[in-house]
Amino acid sequence: MTLHIGDIAPDFQTETQHGPISFHKWAGDSWVFFFSHPADFTPVCTTEMGRTAQLAGDFAARNVKPLGLSTDTADEHRKWIEDVNDTQHTDLQFPILADADLSIARLYDMIHPQQSETAAVRSVFIIDPDKKIRLTMTYPMSVGRNFAEILRVIDALQTSDKFRIATPADWEVGKDVIIPPSIKDDEAATLFPQGWTTLRPYLRTTNVA
Template identity: 75%
Template sequence: MALRIGDTAPDFKIETTQGEISLHDWAGDSWVFFFSHPADFTPVCTTEMGRTSQLADEFAKRNVKPLGLSTDTVEEHNKWILDVNDTQKTNLQFPIVADPDLKIAKLYEMIHPSESDTQAVRSVYIIDPNKKIRLMITYPMSVGRNFDEILRVIDALQTSDANKIATPADWTPGDKVIIPPSISNEDAKGMFPQGWDELRPYLRLTKV
């Protein structure tokens, strides 16, 4: 069955570079940035792993735990981490799932046969503390992820949850947000005492 936004992220128990983990237990009360890459010792993947490591403080600030995956073994991952640290000038500390039998890659629909039958595409799952899938992005093997966008959508999701708002196109923290049409003006007065700009009855912008 296809995974969809709002589904509970399938739990699994698997070996990683930091020992065996159970996804739900490991995640605890944190958000999870779960992402796959095609293979160890490949160029695009090396830059992505390095960038995730370089952004460790940014993820931690948002209560987000990164979790990588490829269809390589723990032994291969551990050797590769040395290369990642050396070439990307970092110190990679998050776990990387070893999935040589494709069990988790298939569970999370990371195998796209038009790209490869044995390697994962660049999938992104943002999972919230309730273990719900909140966002999915899939990149082809040849295109590296935009980590500014990954942090931006995490900010947007967390801001939306905290304030019961929606975010407009290209929103970044500090920009105005949207009061959803499902919230009446009467209710909005209590929720948003700072007021709002009403461009249309359905388009109300405010600051949070």
């Protein structure tokens, strides 16, 4: 199944190290950082799980719930989390989905046969409170994710939703944003009373910080 930006993230039920989960009900009115990793007790995955746990406060401040997945069992997750906490000096609390039958990995197109027939690649889905997929990223098994970028794109999406803006290359919180061409000057005057800079008729920048 191929999922696109704007699609409703498919619902599912499965086990986690904390017990059963029903995805849409669990997500509630929060954003979700849903990410897969190839296998428990592997080095890159251990650092990624640890980093997600270390950033628990940063995710919570953005109303984001992390949700992991691998094609292992809940029992294996429980054992592995002890290693994650010990080696990464953290306390992992977010749920990790058990997917030994690959049903969720296949539902979300996380199995790439040129990488592995049984292990998930490093997929990322950012899902909004309406359960819509807002961003996807896929990393090969050998490359760990950049969590500063994951937080940055969440900030960009949430800022875009709040102010009806777009964000330029390398945007970070506090920097100027772009007024989309679909918003004409008369409407922009109401939305952005602080004013804007016109670099080209199609390129207007403002600051909403």
